Structures are given as C-alpha cells and as structure tokens.
Amino acid sequence: MVTASFAARRNLWVAAGLALLIVVFLVLIPARDSLNRPLPLSMLLGVAFGALLQRSRFCFWCNYNDFLTDRDPRGLLSILTALAGGTIAYAAVLHGWVPDPFAGRLPPDAFIGPIGLPLVLGATCFGLGMGLTGSCISAHLYRLGEGSVASIPVLVFVLVGFVLGFLAWNPLYLLFGSAGPVIWLPAIFGHGGALALALAGFAALAALLIRFGRFPAPEAPAQPVQPVQAIFQHRWPGVTAGVIVALIAIIAYFRVAPLGVTAEVGSIARTYAAGQGWLPQRLIGLDTLRGCIAVVKETLASRNGVFVLGLVLGAAVAAQIAGQFKPVLPRAVSLPRLAVGGMLLGFGAMIALGCTVGVLLSGTMSGALSGWVFGLFCLLGGWAGGRLRRAIP
Amino acid sequence: MFLRKLIAVGAFALMAGVANANEGPLVTTEWLEENLGSADIAVIEVSVNPGVYERGHIPGAVNFAWHTDLVDPVRRDIATREDLQARLQAAGVSDDTTIILYGDTNNWFAAWGAWVFDVYGLEDVKLLDGGRVAWEAEGRPLDSAVPAPAAGTVTLAEANNDLRAFLPEVVAASDSGSHAIVDIRSANEYSGTIIAPEGFQETAIRAGHVTGAVNVPWSSAVAEDGRFKSPDELRAIYAAAGVDGSKPVITYCRIGERSSHTWFALSRILGYDVQNYDGSWTEYGNSVGVPVTNPAGTVWTGL
Numbered sequence: 006m007v008t009a010s011f012a013a014r015r016n017l018w019v020a021a022g023l024a025l026l027i028v029v030f031l032v033l034i035p036a037r038d039s040l041n042r043p044l045p046l047s048m049l050l051g052v053a054f055g056a057l058l059q060r061s062r063f064c065f066w067c068n069y070n071d072f073l074t075d076r077d078p079r080g081l082l083s084i085l086t087a088l089a090g091g092t093i094a095y096a097a098v099l100h101g102w103v104p105d106p107f108a109g110r111l112p113p114d115a116f117i118g119p120i121g122l123p124l125v126l127g128a129t130c131f132g133l134g135m136g137l138t139g140s141c142i143s144a145h146l147y148r149l150g151e152g153s154v155a156s157i158p159v160l161v162f163v164l165v166g167f168v169l170g171f172l173a174w175n176p177l178y179l180l181f182g183s184a185g186p187v188i189w190l191p192a193i194f195g196h197g198g199a200l201a202l203a204l205a206g207f208a209a210l211a212a213l214l215i216r217f218g219r220f221p222a223p224e225a226p227a228q229p230v231q232p233v234q235a236i237f238q239h240r241w242p243g244v245t246a247g248v249i250v251a252l253i254a255i256i257a258y259f260r261v262a263p264l265g266v267t268a269e270v271g272s273i274a275r276t277y278a279a280g281q282g283w284l285p286q287r288l289i290g291l292d293t294l295r296g297c298i299a300v301v302k303e304t305l306a307s308r309n310g311v312f313v314l315g316l317v318l319g320a321a322v323a324a325q326i327a328g329q330f331k332p333v334l335p336r337a338v339s340l341p342r343l344a345v346g347g348m349l350l351g352f353g354a355m356i357a358l359g360c361t362v363g364v365l366l367s368g369t370m371s372g373a374l375s376g377w378v379f380g381l382f383c384l385l386g387g388w389a390g391g392r393l394r395r396a397i398p
Numbered sequence: 399m400f401l402r403k404l405i406a407v408g409a410f411a412l413m414a415g416v417a418n419a420n421e422g423p424l425v426t427t428e429w430l431e432e433n434l435g436s437a438d439i440a441v442i443e444v445s446v447n448p449g450v451y452e453r454g455h456i457p458g459a460v461n462f463a464w465h466t467d468l469v470d471p472v473r474r475d476i477a478t479r480e481d482l483q484a485r486l487q488a489a490g491v492s493d494d495t496t497i498i499l500y501g502d503t504n505n506w507f508a509a510w511g512a513w514v515f516d517v518y519g520l521e522d523v524k525l526l527d528g529g530r531v532a533w534e535a536e537g538r539p540l541d542s543a544v545p546a547p548a549a550g551t552v553t554l555a556e557a558n559n560d561l562r563a564f565l566p567e568v569v570a571a572s573d574s575g576s577h578a579i580v581d582i583r584s585a586n587e588y589s590g591t592i593i594a595p596e597g598f599q600e601t602a603i604r605a606g607h608v609t610g611a612v613n614v615p616w617s618s619a620v621a622e623d624g625r626f627k628s629p630d631e632l633r634a635i636y637a638a639a640g641v642d643g644s645k646p647v648i649t650y651c652r653i654g655e656r657s658s659h660t661w662f663a664l665s666r667i668l669g670y671d672v673q674n675y676d677g678s679w680t681e682y683g684n685s686v687g688v689p690v691t692n693p694a695g696t697v698w699t700g701l
Contacts, residue, residue, distance in 0.1 A: 040447050040502075041534060101544050102452040110463065113448035259542075260453065 013328060020325035027052055027318050034306050047261045047308040051315025054253050054264065055147050058316070059323040060236075061246030063087075064144035065361045066135040069387055078218025079243045082211060086247025087254070089207045091370035094255035096200040099191065099371065106191035106199075116263050116368035118358045118375035121185020123177050127170075127357025128364075128382035130349045134166075135383070136390015137346030141361045142354060143266045146313060150320030155335035159347040160270070166351020167274035171284050173356065178289045184358075188374040199372045206377070237326045254370060261308055263371065265363030266316065267354045268309040274351070338398040346390070353386075423666035424527040424626065425498055431538055434458055440491045440547070444468070444511040445502040445530065454540035456500065456526075456533060460489040460547065464507045464655070468514050476514050476557070476676070483518075483554045490547025500526035500533070504617075504624050510658035512666070513674050517562065519555030525662065531624035563648045563675040565685060571648055572610045572689045578641040579611035580649045582660045583679065587652070588613040590694035593683070600653050602683025606692030608650070612639040616656050619663040632663050643670040650675035650682070 031045045038044055057063060061083065068080025103112050111117050118124060135141045138159045140148060145156040145163075178184055190199035230239060257264050278284045324330045335343060354360040357379055359368065365383065369376030433439060434457055441459040443451050451461040462468060467485050468477050477485070491497060497520060501508035505525055515523045526533065534540070563571070571577035586592045590605035607613070618635050621627050627635070633642075641647060647670050651657035654676035665672035675682075682688060 040450060041530075042453070101542065104544055104546065110466070113452050262449070 016325045016328050016330065019330075020322045023318055023322045023325065027315070027322070030311070030314065030318075034311055038306070038308050042261045042308055044306060044308060044311050047257070048311040048315040050253055050257050050261065050264075051312035052319030052322075053315075054250075054312075055150060055316035055319030055321075056323040057241075057246060057249050057253065058143065058147040059150060059320040059329070060327070061241035061243065061249075063246050063250060064147075065141045065365075065383075066139060066144065066387060069135075069384065070391060072214070072218065073388065073391060075221070076217065076219040077221060078214035079220065081214055081218075083243030083247045085207045085211050085214070086244050087250035087366065088247075088369050089204060090248050090251030091254045091366065092200060092203045092207075092372070094251055095258065095370040095372070096191075096196055098255065098259055100196050103191075106189070106196055109192070111187070111189055111192075112371060114262055115189075115258075115371035115373065116265065116359055116363050116376070117187055117189050117371060117373035118364060118368060118379075119184035119187050120375050120378055121183065122181055123174075123184050123356045124358070124375055124378055125382050126177075127353045127355070128379040129353070129386035129389075131353030131357060131360060131379075132383040132386020132388070133390040133393070134346045134349030134351075134353055134386075135361075136387045136392075137394055138343055138350065139346075139394070142270065142350055143316070143360070143362050145350075146266060146316050147320035149317050150322075150330075151324040152330045152332035154332055155339070155343055158335065158340060159343050159350070162344045162347025163270060163351035163354070164274040164277070166348035166353070167271050167355045168278045168283065168351075169348065170352045170355025171275060171278060171288060173352070174288050175285055177356065184290055190372040190374055203369070203372070237323075238328070250366070251370075254366060257312075258367070258371075261312075263363065263367035264312075265309060265359060265367060266313055267360045267363060269307060269313045270351070271355060272307070272309075336398070342394065342397050349390075423524055423662070425524050426527055427532050427536055427538060430456070430498060430526055430533075438494070439496045439498055440489055440550070441498045441500070441526075442489060442508075442511065443501055443530075444499060444507045446507050447502055450502050450530070452542065452544075454542055457539055457541040457543075458545050459500075460545060462489075462511060464510065468507075468511055474677075476517060479518060479554050479557060482514070483552065486552050486554070487550045488547075490545075490550045491552045492550040493552055495522070495550060495552065497523045498526055499523065500529045502530045504531060504620055504659070505529035506616075506656050506659055509662040510655040513561070513658040513661055517557050517559070519558060520552075528623060528625040535623065561673055563650075563673040565675075565677055565681060565688070567673075568608060568648060568650070568675050568677075568682065569688050572608050575610060576645065577673075578645050578647045579608050580636075580639070580641055580647060580657075580660060580664070581607045581611040581613050582616040582649060582651045582657050583607075583613070584615055585613060587679070590692035590696045593696070593698065594652060594679075598652070600680050602679055603698045604683040604690055604692070605694065605696040605698065606683075606690045607679075608682060609689035609691045611650075611691075612641065614639045614641070614660070616651070616659045619660060626663060626667060629667055632668055636664065636668070641670075643668060646671040646673065648673050648675050650678040652679045654678040654680075 031048060034044045034048065036044065063083060065084065068084055071077040071080045099112050103110060142163060145159050148156045190202065194202055254264050275284065357364055361383065364379040365376055368379065441456055442462050443455050443459045444462045444464055445451055470477055497515065499508040499511045508525055508529060512523050512525055571579060581588050588607045593605045594601040614636060619626055619632055647664055649657040649660045649672060654674065657674055657678060661672050661674040664670045
C-alpha cells in the first residue's frame with residue numbers, strides 16, 4: 006500500500022526530474038532562431054503558460070462548460086480578465102510599434118486574420134471539436150502533462166484535421182475570392198478608441214456573466230490554507246490567472262512572437278503531408294500571410310516548437326507537485342468521438358488560421374476583429390458540440 | 399624641428415583617420431555608435447523579416463518597409479519620386495543629411511534601398527558595414543522606441559534610369575557582349591538545375607541564366623562576420639570571373655533586390671560603372687524570345 010506521504014515524495018522527485026529535463030532542453034536548444042529571437046525565453050514562456058493552465062484550469066471549454074452546466078461564471082470571467090489585461094498591454098506596445106494606426110500598416114506578426122466564411126466555418130468547427138473532445142488544443146496539450154491518455158489520440162487526429170484543412174483551403178479561398186477583409190480595429194478607431202471599445206465590450210460581457218451567472222457558495226476551509234498550498238495545490242483564482250495570462254502574452258509578443266499553440270502542430274502536419282505529396286504546393290493567399298500559419302518546417306527548434314514543448318513540461322511539473330497526475334485511459338467506445346472531435350479541432354484551427362490561443366487571445370488583444378468573430382462562433386460551435394457529446398458515448 | 403614635423407604628421411594622420419571613418423560608402427559600427435543622435439545623420443533600417451525592427455533597432459533609426467516604402471505598390475517599379483520624397487521627409491531627411499542604411503540578412507534590402515536612393519539622386523548615402531548582424535554580434539545597444547523626427551526638407555531629383563538596366567538593354571548587352579553581366583544567384587539557379595530556391599513564390603518558367611552572364615553569388619562579397627570584404631579582395635573575386643571594370647556591368651538576381659548588394663560592392667566600393675537589372679530572373683525567365691543559357695537542361699513542366 007502506497008502511503009500518502011510516499012506518493013507526495015515520489016511526485017516531488019518526478020517533478021524535480023521533469024524540471025531538470027526543462028533545464029537540459031534550455032541548455033541544448035539554440036540561443037536564437039533565424040530571426041534572432043531568443044528560443045530559451047520562448048520555451049520558458051511555454052513552461053509558465055503550461056504551469057498556469059494546469060494550476061488555474063484555464064481551459065476555454067471547461068470554463069465555458071462550467072457556465073453552460075452550472076452557470077458558474079468564474080472561468081469565463083478569468084478569460085475576460087486575460088483579454089482585458091492583454092488588450093491594455095498590447096495597446097501600450099502597439100502604440101510604440103505602429104504610431105500611426107491609420108497609415109495602412111498592420112503591426113508585425115500580430116494575429117490579425119481575414120474575416121470571412123473560412124473564419125466562421127473554422128471557429129464553429131473548432132468549437133464543435135472542443136465540445137466533443139472536452140478541450141481545446143492548448144488544454145489537450147497541458148492535459149498531456151496531467152496524464153490524459155485520451156489527449157494523445159485527439160492530438161493525432163488534430164494532425165489529420167489540419168491536413169483536411171490544407172486540402173479545403175484553396176477551394177474555399179477561390180469560392181469566395183479571398184479569405185475576407187483583414188480588419189484591425191485601431192486602423193478604424195485609433196489606438197485609444199479601439200482600446201476603449203474593446204474594454205467596453207469586455208465590461209459588458211462581464212456584466213452579463215455576473216448578472217446571469219451563479220457564483221457557488223464559498224466553502225469554508227477546514228483549516229487555514231498555507232501560501233505554499235495556495236500556490237502548488239489549490240486551484241488559482243480566475244482573476245489572478247487572467248492577469249498572468251495577459252502578462253505572459255505581452256512578454257511573448259514583445260520579445261518573441263504572439264502566443265499561439267497551433268503553428269507547430271500545423272507545421273508538423275503540413276511538412277508530413279507535403280512530403281507524402283498529398284497537398285497542393287501552394288496555399289493561395291496563405292503562404293504570404295504571417296502569424297499562426299503553418300509553414301513547411303525547416304528546423305525542429307522553432308520558436309513555437311519549443312513553446313509547446315515547454316507548455317507540456319511546465320504543466321507536467323505543476324501537475325506532479327499538486328498530485329494531480331492521474332493517467333486516465335479513454336474507453337474504446339469513446340475513440341470515434343475523440344477522433345471526430347480531434348479532426349474538427351485541427352480542421353477548424355487550420356481554416357480559421359489559429360485557435361483559441363492564437364486567434365482568440367492574441368488576436369483580440371492585438372485589436373483584430375477576427376478574434377471577436379472567432380470567439381462568437383467558437384462559443385456557438387462549443388454549445389452544439391457539448392450537446393452532441395451528451396448524446397454519444 | 400624633426401619632433402615638430404613628427405607631431406604635425408601624427409596629428410594629420412589622426413585627423414585623417416577620424417575623417418576617413420565617415421568617408422567612403424561604408425560606416426563602421428563603432429563610428430555609428432559614436433555618432434548616434436547627431437543631427438547630421440538619419441539612420442534607416444530596411445529589414446526583410448517582420449518584427450525585427452520593432453523588437454529592437456539601432457537607437458533613433460526609422461523603419462522603411464521594403465514592400466511599401468521602396469516600391470510602387472501597384473506597378474512593378476521602384477517607389478515614385480513623390481512617395482519616396484514624402485517618406486524621406488517624414489523620416490527627418492534634409493538635403494544635407496547623411497543617410498545610413500542597415501538591415502537584416504547581410505544588408506540585402508538595405509543595399510537595395512541605397513540603390514533606389516541613388517536612382518533619385520541622393521548622394522550622401524552609406525551602408526552600415528555588417529548591418530544588424532555585426533551590430534548585434536558586438537552587443538551594441540538596441541532600442542524599441544520608435545522615433546518621431548521633425549520633418550525634413552529633402553527634395554529628390556527625377557529618377558536617373560541610367561542606373562537601371564531594363565530588359566531590352568540586357569538582351570542587347572547579351573547579344574553584343576558590351577557589358578559584363580553578373581548573375582548573383584546560387585550556382586544551382588545559374589546552371590538551371592533549379593528555377594527558384596525552395597519556398598519562393600516568385601519564379602519563372604524557364605531555368606538558366608542570361609547568355610553571357612557570369613555567376614558570382616552575392617555572398618562572395620561578404621566576410622564571415624557579415625561585413626564586405628576588403629576592396630582588394632572584392633577586386634580579385636570579380637576579376638577572376640572576368641569582371642574588372644573595363645566594361646560597364648549589369649547585375650541581376652531573382653527579383654532584383656539582392657543584386658543591389660553586388661551593385662553596391664562593384665559600384666560604390668570598387669567604383670565600377672554598374673547598372674542593376676531590377677526586373678531580374680522573374681522577368682527575364684518569363685520573357686519570350688530572349689537569349690537564355692541552360693547548362694542543366696531543366697525543362698519546366700509546371701512544377
């Protein structure tokens with residue numbers, strides 16, 4: 006029989022081993038990528054983001070589902086906090102980078118995507134996939150660190166979904182003549198106007214959540230919570246998590262690139278499928294865009310690759326320390342649902358040119374209208390996916 | 399008497415040394431750092447990759463986007479005189495300003511900026527030797543603040559198209575042998591083994607090179623630290639390919655920008671008479687009936 010203290014000690018040793026692995030990677034990866042951006046910093050930001058996701062359960066689907074099922078608004082308020090904090094921080098940076106937002110230039114690298122049917126279709130599919138598999142892509146990645154075995158088949162089918170998205174891209178683009186207009190709100194309202202508008206939008210949504218949500222009655226702790234327990238064992242408060250997400254997001258944008266988790270996944274899918282000769286050589290209108298877009302990989306040590314690696318390892322360390330590493334095998338009967346859901350996540354992320362982290366978080370923070378549109382249709386898709394999930398194993 | 403003479407010679411040599419730092423077509427990183435903030439200079443970054451300038455640039459440098467500031471966004475042409483003049487004035491450039499250009503990827507597009515400025519008659523234009531690579535390697539300061547310089551008063555001359563080679567001139571030069579034609583692309587592009595490097599969208603439907611052109615890849619002009627090789631080394635490298643300044647020179651590449659780097663080496667450093675063919679292989683390799691040499695024999699099959 007394994008005693009509790011033995012299990013806790015073992016978890017700490019595993020966590021220490023994983024932390025050492027992180028240090029080894031930090032030493033081994035190149036100091037800079039081809040654009041002279043610091044790769045170790047990118048990986049450290051991934052570690053921080055992974056630990057934060059794990060500690061605060063900052064998961065788009067879980068937070069949304071909490072509201073759908075129990076009308077618990079805390080998770081969604083956490084996301085709104087992240088968006089509001091990040092939007093303020095992005096505005097400060099972009100004011101320096103693009104002093105004249107009306108000049109017709111977009112801020113470099115920002116996830117400002119086109120708004121058209123591909124975005125609507127992609128966001129809806131992504132939401133459906135979240136509902137069916139129980140997580141978005143970033144949450145599946147952090148759950149790998151918690152021992153979620155079910156996330157492995159989901160992530161494999163995300164790759165399949167990406168390939169389907171690549172195949173659908175050219176016909177979709179040609180059908181509508183383009184992927185749609187690219188709308189950056191500061192180019193219409195100015196930096197201050199766009200910031201005020203976005204904050205008003207977040208405030209209105211928060212007011213609605215508070216008005217129609219039901220906060221669970223606080224449970225009085227049996228004994229006072231020690232700071233160490235509050236940090237390493239208890240779930241972090243939503244508002245704290247939101248502020249830290251905003252902080253990570255702005256450091257990432259300022260020093261490396263905007264937060265995103267699908268570029269690497271998409272690049273792996275594209276590199277493999279292109280190598281097999283499955284894909285068209287050119288994705289129209291896509292290869293000229295930058296951002297959350299999958300390019301054929303030239304090197305393993307990309308900024309997004311080390312970020313995702315850090316995310317998984319950071320979540321794993323946090324989960325071990327908290328004693329929340331619990332491998333769970335999926336039931337065989339659930340595999341079709343996970344497969345279809347995974348494909349929808351990958352297809353949606355490809356067609357929408359990003360996911361909840363890239364398009365919704367980073368895009369909205371940078372003033373992209375595409376972030377808001379993605380959010381709306383992702384919620385609609387998630388609602389439908391959640392209902393579907395109840396009907397199937 | 400001898401001592402006084404020695405002091406005088408020494409002082410002269412010292413002064414000449416200081417002055418030389420700002421003479422010629424290149425400035426050193428040391429000189430630039432010492433002169434940052436001087437009202438007489440305008441530092442302009444022309445980098446290829448997005449986000450490079452914004453995440454950190456030489457303090458006080460303004461950013462020129464090569465896709466929009468140096469070209470006409472509709473016609474395939476360099477920027478119009480009016481557009482470029484307005485852009486330079488906004489960057490604080492006046493007629494007596496020394497413009498110092500630098501950028502990433504070994505100054506490819508910074509050199510292209512120097513060529514465009516030369517076409518419009520700007521004479522006091524220099525490159526930071528080594529560009530960003532050298533500046534960063536030496537740990538010199540970077541800044542993320544975007545300057546807002548007071549508007550300058552520069553007026554540009556009409557475009558001097560003698561500095562450009564257009565397609566008919568390149569064909570005539572190929573037929574007559576009147577010019578040394580330098581293809582600065584990779585050996586595989588020159589030989590026709592490949593039409594364009596992997597991943598590039600702008601390409602041509604014929605492989606090979608302009609008949610009579612010699613191949614001296616642009617990187618031949620660059621030392622390991624990213625700086626231009628010495629004038630003597632450059633002279634020897636090009637002379638070995640038969641380009642010795644005895645005939646006027648035409649440089650070209652794939653889309654006409656990297657060839658500006660060689661244009662700079664040959665024209666500004668060695669003083670040869672050089673035209674840049676900005677149409678380059680994407681125009682030439684798509685043109686009907688022009689003389690092409692294709693040693694590899696690669697046949698375009700649509701891929």
